[in-house]
Amino acid sequence: MSNDPNESEMPYDSCEDIGTPLNVQLCAKYKRSFAYITMKDRLPIILTQVIDHMSREKENIVNEYGKGALEELKIAIGKISKLKNELQTNKPLILLEGNASDVTIWNAFLKQLKDEEGNDPRWFHSAWLATECYMYRRLREAFELTDTLTSFDPFRSKKQAALLDSLGTINVLCTYVKRLVEQQNCHCSTDIKNEFMKLLYVDLWGNRCDLSLSGGEKVLMEEDPLQKIGQLTEYILIDEAEKVWNTLAVNREKSDVIVDMVLDNAGYELYTDLCLADLLVTFSLASQVRFRAKVLPWYVSDVCIPDFQWTLQILSNSENSEVSALANRWLGHMKSGKWVLCADEFWTLPHVFNQMQNVDPTLYQELSNAVLMIIKGDLNYRKLTGDINWEPTKPFSEALSGFRPTNIAALRTLKADTICGLLAGQAEDTAAKSSEWLISGQYAVVQYSSL
Ligand SMILES: O=P(O)(O)OC[C@H]1O[C@](O)(CO)[C@@H](O)[C@@H]1O
Numbered sequence: 001m002s003n004d005p006n007e008s009e010m011p012y013d014s015c016e017d018i019g020t021p022l023n024v025q026l027c028a029k030y031k032r033s034f035a036y037i038t039m040k041d042r043l044p045i046i047l048t049q050v051i052d053h054m055s056r057e058k059e060n061i062v063n064e065y066g067k068g069a070l071e072e073l074k075i076a077i078g079k080i081s082k083l084k085n086e087l088q089t090n091k092p093l094i095l096l097e098g099n100a101s102d103v104t105i106w107n108a109f110l111k112q113l114k115d116e117e118g119n120d121p122r123w124f125h126s127a128w129l130a131t132e133c134y135m136y137r138r139l140r141e142a143f144e145l146t147d148t149l150t151s152f153d154p155f156r157s158k159k160q161a162a163l164l165d166s167l168g169t170i171n172v173l174c175t176y177v178k179r180l181v182e183q184q185n186c187h188c189s190t191d192i193k194n195e196f197m198k199l200l201y202v203d204l205w206g207n208r209c210d211l212s213l214s215g216g217e218k219v220l221m222e223e224d225p226l227q228k229i230g231q232l233t234e235y236i237l238i239d240e241a242e243k244v245w246n247t248l249a250v251n252r253e254k255s256d257v258i259v260d261m262v263l264d265n266a267g268y269e270l271y272t273d274l275c276l277a278d279l280l281v282t283f284s285l286a287s288q289v290r291f292r293a294k295v296l297p298w299y300v301s302d303v304c305i306p307d308f309q310w311t312l313q314i315l316s317n318s319e320n321s322e323v324s325a326l327a328n329r330w331l332g333h334m335k336s337g338k339w340v341l342c343a344d345e346f347w348t349l350p351h352v353f354n355q356m357q358n359v360d361p362t363l364y365q366e367l368s369n370a371v372l373m374i375i376k377g378d379l380n381y382r383k384l385t386g387d388i389n390w391e392p393t394k395p396f397s398e399a400l401s402g403f404r405p406t407n408i409a410a411l412r413t414l415k416a417d418t419i420c421g422l423l424a425g426q427a428e429d430t431a432a433k434s435s436e437w438l439i440s441g442q443y444a445v446v447q448y449s450s451l
């Protein structure tokens with residue numbers, strides 16, 4: 001390894017052949033970690049796919065964004081190739097350019113991200129959470145600084161295909177949910193609880209469908225997700241769904257009961273989010289659900305505002321009359337204000353959630369006005385619990401490290417090597433059954449922390 005901290009090097013030489021030590025943040029410098037595999041293999045593949053997509057779709061992109069887009073597309077491809085090279089050769093992370101509103105926060109973050117020896121942050125040596133978020137932000141920069149491609153989303157077609165490919169499952173779920181919400185008066189509170197639990201689990205398993213883990217490949221869903229719930233129970237390592245229900249039940253029928261849902265992936269997962277959100281407002285468990293989307297293309301499949309709108313529009317135009325009726329009902333929720341769609345900058349910053357109160361006090365305050373915050377997915381879980389290699393038995397509420405805007409429910413399938421809140425011996429038992437238990441998406445948790 002070179003002694004000159006500014007000289008780039010091949011990352012593989014400079015990483016230690018050990019796993020992540022306990023109680024430190026995940027980082028690609030530990031070769032026996034998912035962070036290392038992600039930096040070395042997964043992220044370069046994602047960037048290559050973006051470049052291939054842009055080259056292949058050149059004509060269509062020019063048709064959509066205008067003639068000037070051709071030249072800017074070439075320049076953007078060059079920038080993304082450079083970005084990939086910087087990553088693969090472990091260069092220092094450079095500051096962001098431009099006047100976008102998050103640039104100052106990002107650059108302040110990057111400036112304080114020195115390593116223990118005071119060296120500049122680098123792809124393989126700095127916190128994985130920071131470097132991976134930075135990659136998506138730099139990708140955005142390649143389009144943001146153009147005249148013609150500012151609204152271009154390199155993952156849009158993958159997200160759209162993910163929804164269209166899961167229409168079979170969506171049809172099945174739709175028949176069930178439509179009947180449920182249309183017969184809202186025939187349900188006693190035990191029924192409502194059962195239905196809530198079912199849709200919560202469907203929503204949980206919907207998180208298996210992210211496209212960043214699969215390298216952009218489709219993740220096919222079960223034909224009938226409701227039938228699968230029972231078989232999947234043994235894969236839920238921590239199940240605090242009952243506590244989530246209790247929080248909602250004590251506030252039922254009250255006014256001003258807001259539930260925030262921090263969204264994760266577009267496609268089938270978003271559909272399951274919407275089904276659960278319909279149940280919440282229909283059965284007076286919430287007077288309003290606020291969906292929290294991303295402001296820029298993120299981790300391949302995350303929901304941005306246009307993805308949310310496109311999803312409702314496509315479903316409302318469906319030839320399947322039940323699918324279109326349910327989507328129209330949802331458009332009605334948007335119109336009436338029972339559902340609100342927000343996009344907040346904080347979710348695409350590199351900060352862990354316990355920094356929200358300092359970085360975005362307004363968002364923290366808004367979340368404090370909700371009765372419950374449902375946090376979807378693996379990345380959000382990592383940010384929620386600090387992205388630290390905790391002792392697996394570390395209590396969930398302690399791992400939140402002071403982030404307590406309201407009651408919190410985290411719904412996550414495990415796709416990164418961090419976990420907390422397990423019983424003694426549970427991590428070892430699960431690892432004995434499946435060595436990939438932390439990263440395969442096969443296992444899940446529903447974790448709850450009360451205010
Ligand atoms: O969509 P999710 O559930 O946040 O998953 C995102 C993916 O990104 C990572 O957090 C990092 O690449 C993975 O561990 C996970 O597969």
Ligand SMILES: [Mn+2]
Nearest residue numbers: 210264265299
């Ligand atoms: Mn995601």
